Amino acid sequence: MSDHTAGNDKSGQNVLGRFVTDYGMVFVLLLLGVLFSMLTFTEQHPTGADAGVAVASVVANQLGAGASVLIVTRDTAGDSAFNEAAAEHLEDHGVAVVARVQGSPADARAAIEEALASGNSIDAVIANNVTAKWTVYARYPEVGSEKIVKPDPYYWPTFLKSTNLLGVANQTAIYAIIAIGMTMVIITAGIDLSVGSLVALASVISAMLIRDLASGADTGAPAMVLCCMAALLVCALAGAFTGVMVTAFKIPPFIVTLAVMMMASGLAFRLSEGRSIPELPRSFFWLGSESTLGIPNPVILMLGLYLLAHIVMTRMSFGRYVYAIGGNREAARLSGVPVVGVLLAVYTICGALAGLGGIMLASQLAAGDPKFGLMYELEVIAAVVVGGTSLMGGEGKIFGTLIGAFIIAVIKNGMNLTDVDPFNQKIVLGAVLLGAVLIDTLKRRS
Amino acid sequence: MPVAVPAEVPLLKMRGIDKSFPGVHALRSVDLSLKRGEVLALLGENGAGKSTLIKILSGAYRPDSGKIEIEGAEVEIGSPSDAIAAGIGIIYQEFNLVPALSAWENIFLGRERTTAGFVHRSEQRKLAARLFEKIGVEVPVDVPCGRLSVAQQQIVEIAKTLSQDARLIVMDEPSAALTPQEVDRLLAIIRDLTARGIGIVYISHRLDEIFEIADRVIFLRDGEHVGEASIEKLTLQSMIETMVGRTIDQEFPEHQHQVGEPRLVVKGLCRADVVRDVSFGVRRGEVLGITGLVGAGRTETMRLIFGADPLDVGTIELDGVPLQIRNPRDAIRAGICLLTEDRKSQGLVLGLSVLENFGLPNIREFSRAGMMDRRQERAEFGKYVDSLKIKIPHHEQLAKNLSGGNQQKVVLAKWLQCNTEVVMFDEPTRGIDVGTKYEIYLLINQLARQGKAIVMISSELPEVLGMSDRILVMHEGRVVSEIEDVASVTQQQIMHLAVG
Numbered sequence: 001m002s003d004h005t006a007g008n009d010k011s012g013q014n015v016l017g018r019f020v021t022d023y024g025m026v027f028v029l030l031l032l033g034v035l036f037s038m039l040t041f042t043e044q045h046p047t048g049a050d051a052g053v054a055v056a057s058v059v060a061n062q063l064g065a066g067a068s069v070l071i072v073t074r075d076t077a078g079d080s081a082f083n084e085a086a087a088e089h090l091e092d093h094g095v096a097v098v099a100r101v102q103g104s105p106a107d108a109r110a111a112i113e114e115a116l117a118s119g120n121s122i123d124a125v126i127a128n129n130v131t132a133k134w135t136v137y138a139r140y141p142e143v144g145s146e147k148i149v150k151p152d153p154y155y156w157p158t159f160l161k162s163t164n165l166l167g168v169a170n171q172t173a174i175y176a177i178i179a180i181g182m183t184m185v186i187i188t189a190g191i192d193l194s195v196g197s198l199v200a201l202a203s204v205i206s207a208m209l210i211r212d213l214a215s216g217a218d219t220g221a222p223a224m225v226l227c228c229m230a231a232l233l234v235c236a237l238a239g240a241f242t243g244v245m246v247t248a249f250k251i252p253p254f255i256v257t258l259a260v261m262m263m264a265s266g267l268a269f270r271l272s273e274g275r276s277i278p279e280l281p282r283s284f285f286w287l288g289s290e291s292t293l294g295i296p297n298p299v300i301l302m303l304g305l306y307l308l309a310h311i312v313m314t315r316m317s318f319g320r321y322v323y324a325i326g327g328n329r330e331a332a333r334l335s336g337v338p339v340v341g342v343l344l345a346v347y348t349i350c351g352a353l354a355g356l357g358g359i360m361l362a363s364q365l366a367a368g369d370p371k372f373g374l375m376y377e378l379e380v381i382a383a384v385v386v387g388g389t390s391l392m393g394g395e396g397k398i399f400g401t402l403i404g405a406f407i408i409a410v411i412k413n414g415m416n417l418t419d420v421d422p423f424n425q426k427i428v429l430g431a432v433l434l435g436a437v438l439i440d441t442l443k444r445r446s
Numbered sequence: 447m448p449v450a451v452p453a454e455v456p457l458l459k460m461r462g463i464d465k466s467f468p469g470v471h472a473l474r475s476v477d478l479s480l481k482r483g484e485v486l487a488l489l490g491e492n493g494a495g496k497s498t499l500i501k502i503l504s505g506a507y508r509p510d511s512g513k514i515e516i517e518g519a520e521v522e523i524g525s526p527s528d529a530i531a532a533g534i535g536i537i538y539q540e541f542n543l544v545p546a547l548s549a550w551e552n553i554f555l556g557r558e559r560t561t562a563g564f565v566h567r568s569e570q571r572k573l574a575a576r577l578f579e580k581i582g583v584e585v586p587v588d589v590p591c592g593r594l595s596v597a598q599q600q601i602v603e604i605a606k607t608l609s610q611d612a613r614l615i616v617m618d619e620p621s622a623a624l625t626p627q628e629v630d631r632l633l634a635i636i637r638d639l640t641a642r643g644i645g646i647v648y649i650s651h652r653l654d655e656i657f658e659i660a661d662r663v664i665f666l667r668d669g670e671h672v673g674e675a676s677i678e679k680l681t682l683q684s685m686i687e688t689m690v691g692r693t694i695d696q697e698f699p700e701h702q703h704q705v706g707e708p709r710l711v712v713k714g715l716c717r718a719d720v721v722r723d724v725s726f727g728v729r730r731g732e733v734l735g736i737t738g739l740v741g742a743g744r745t746e747t748m749r750l751i752f753g754a755d756p757l758d759v760g761t762i763e764l765d766g767v768p769l770q771i772r773n774p775r776d777a778i779r780a781g782i783c784l785l786t787e788d789r790k791s792q793g794l795v796l797g798l799s800v801l802e803n804f805g806l807p808n809i810r811e812f813s814r815a816g817m818m819d820r821r822q823e824r825a826e827f828g829k830y831v832d833s834l835k836i837k838i839p840h841h842e843q844l845a846k847n848l849s850g851g852n853q854q855k856v857v858l859a860k861w862l863q864c865n866t867e868v869v870m871f872d873e874p875t876r877g878i879d880v881g882t883k884y885e886i887y888l889l890i891n892q893l894a895r896q897g898k899a900i901v902m903i904s905s906e907l908p909e910v911l912g913m914s915d916r917i918l919v920m921h922e923g924r925v926v927s928e929i930e931d932v933a934s935v936t937q938q939q940i941m942h943l944a945v946g
Contacts, residue, residue: 327795335806
């Protein structure tokens, strides 16, 4: 019988096939990674503590104990780590550090003159790739440019440097977290345009509450968490309000969330009187700007939430209901699916995650601002669509959205690294969005 | 035949039509010919290749090999517009009408007569009215098609093909959604069309209609042409056997139900003017047949009991316990399920796998604290795949890729797993092939033997008579008659009651 044998491939072969169908965008992401790695392959100069130790051990081995060495770096965080580590290593090996310069060529000259004036010799100058190019050393015959030792350069793609990759992940985290809720909403065949405004609203509310109620230096984390929870709650309620309008009054979600978008934005401007709110304690920045075990906190939060959402959507009855409602709302209702409850929950989750995004953004940018989150809804919807979720509902994968968000982020990052003009970047991103949907459509047709 | 034509040149000739899809050889060198003024019935079980053959005629598919000739001239049908140009009109089971547009707007859609972009409204309205006159049926020309009855919409489709000068009209299950009188009228229209030399390819699962209208029958099985005969040489029995490829002793299985005490009792059900004061009871082990014309309120009554629509007034009791049913979820929990007539739009989520569809009403059973136990779900579904002989390559097969019969089996499986005490079937065998029909009948009888209360809505009178222990006839939202002694009534008597 023709109809039943239509898919008579073995289910074993099917696993790979389904992975390709569901997560084919992984390959696009990998391809982009390879492309930008090739385009940004260039000479790299080691920095930081490791590089400092490496250079110091070269100097210590060559000159042996008793030599005296000058260390010259600029006054930046990475340079001072380099400087400090090198000094420590030298002293451990009995090499005298004549002076440690952290600043400009003028500072270096002062240090050299002082050292020479007090009768010290300078057997070597430890510098990095920037300070090694300074011409100040050649002015003193006692020093000379041939005594400069700097870290050996190596070749590696700028794109693939861990600082760059973590930066990309960090910049994507907020979009990606909001996109979780958006994916669920779009799978139910809905849309939520209000997320961008909710980001602004959450940033303003959390910042105001912290400023007014928990701004003292001695304020503990619990008070701050409470302020953030309040902002989150407001956004969740906004989502629930959308859900009620969509289910009880059957207003199309596009219209409801367009209205909520305007109202939330207006409210954010009203509360903040249109101004940025930067009066925030340093401890508030932990969430958005600090790292745990070398990974930025937003990235950790993002990964945790994606794992959770993936389990909810694939292993829990709630997820099954979401797909069923999006696939055929009436059939789902007639199968006993609590359609209204599930839709309410989905919009509430979407609102709450937008709120979380707003709090993270406030923490990252050290302020609450009603102008935050502008166009986020479009960016987030783009990530969901590039990730393979159908706007018709019923289809889509949570991790697909993560991949979609990263594809967009990697393209942006790659274009920045290769100096593509920002106007052209917009054109490229638009084309990418269209291309992703095109691939998806063609895949479905075959 | 009332037509004088040179019989040697067939209107349509298809030769050696072959078509494969990945994994399926849908048509194997199929030949078909149709004379002017002839009604050719295309018979075969679901999945036999009838739809594929039609889609080749309509330009939706291209054959891998084979030739198509219209009145002796070979034609290439690469697109629907090629088909229209060749004089082929297709009326699908699901109509292609824009619901918001009126009859005349639909008929001339895409071919409007205009001057500088302005549509000649009155001229086209007149043309449309003349077409309806020609067909001999009155259809309001200005009412949006979405508000016309199914039969009227079908007439609009026929008028549309006629306005395109179709010489040959293919009708795919045209009677599926029609009441018996509407079918009679359709058959009269078809006779009229053939009298004017138009050839008809007629596809239907209702074999009685085939005897009434067809001149010749072609049988397809597994994509092959397995037989051809003029209608006089066929009997119901031989038809079924050629289609199925095996002998079938009887159309309906024997049943001797042990009917017990009343289980489901409904009193005074009302909803607006579609269901008016409906009261009845269904007893343990009983199959209650409900029949009537389309629009008699049968489906609407079942939807009230199932909580799919809100009830104005009325009470529903199961085993003497009054039930508060606000939605289908309540009904399922109380032990009532409904197998809807329209599987594609109401019974299944087509984009989900068959396994997920099966699990949908049973999620509470297959989950602990919200987490699905997919192994249990898979194991339970596996049992039904075996016992109901559901033909699927694997459990992840999407529901949309199944034939009608297998879709109905998946729907059956999901509700059987719910194990509800009341099972309501709405047209359980519509659009389903003969072999599968019999299996469904056996299953209904088996459920009755288990002591469940069965309600079966059907428009097919032989089915109602062959399966029911008791019959209710509905008309305009009311129960107009209750027939206790099913063996003593005839189809004509029931028809008489149904028309009021």
